[in-house]
Amino acid sequence: MDLFQQNQLSPFPLDDGTVAVLPQLPFHLSNAEVLARLIAETDWRAESVILWGKQHLQPRLTAWHGEAAYTYSGLRLEPLPFTPLQLALKQAVEAACGQRFNSVLLNFYRNERDSMGMHSDDEAELGPQPVIASLSFGAERTFILRHKQTKQTLKLVLKDGTLLVMSGNTQKHWLHGINKSTRPIGPRVNLTFRFLF
Numbered sequence: 001m002d003l004f005q006q007n008q009l010s011p012f013p014l015d016d017g018t019v020a021v022l023p024q025l026p027f028h029l030s031n032a033e034v035l036a037r038l039i040a041e042t043d044w045r046a047e048s049v050i051l052w053g054k055q056h057l058q059p060r061l062t063a064w065h066g067e068a069a070y071t072y073s074g075l076r077l078e079p080l081p082f083t084p085l086q087l088a089l090k091q092a093v094e095a096a097c098g099q100r101f102n103s104v105l106l107n108f109y110r111n112e113r114d115s116m117g118m119h120s121d122d123e124a125e126l127g128p129q130p131v132i133a134s135l136s137f138g139a140e141r142t143f144i145l146r147h148k149q150t151k152q153t154l155k156l157v158l159k160d161g162t163l164l165v166m167s168g169n170t171q172k173h174w175l176h177g178i179n180k181s182t183r184p185i186g187p188r189v190n191l192t193f194r195f196l197f
């Protein structure tokens, strides 16, 4: 293996989309310290969303930080300013993927019962080819990608410190999500950095 490739994103083979993975984002703090600080310092919210006309509590906690409000599933999230830790993580992610971001959605999966339903991040304010940089800390969870037409399903285990970047037509042709599990799973925090136009 070429040692110089270890700090670079590697493409994950995918039809009709572009996904790349970096197993460990270079950062000056340990993954454990980042996880502990994100859990303790974030103003976590249990948000309700409207699905098929009914109000549901999301099966995870969230926070929205950055420069613009975000609207999805009938929910309008007013942004909080970036914290110093979030800004440092944003800079590390920007350096790794050569893209700028102005917002971040934080997701806190408290245990195996927390999840995220299959969706595309395809809101108009993300532009026609959104670049979404997803950074994970804590327990491993399986990230599922499902093609909207062919139903091809791919699974990727997202480990502590992993950066996954979706770009190109990924949101147009693929859904993604995180399933619940029957096996006990510890806490995980995921940050999805986005650019809102």
Ligand SMILES: O=C(O)CCC(=O)C(=O)O
Residues within 6 Å of the ligand: 105, 107, 116, 121, 134, 136, 143, 158, 176, 177, 178, 190, 192
């Ligand atoms: O937790 C994850 O890995 C997925 C997060 C996600 O898809 C999102 O925030 O839109």
Ligand SMILES: [Fe+2]
Residues within 6 Å of the ligand: 119, 120, 121, 176, 192
């Ligand atoms: Fe997403």
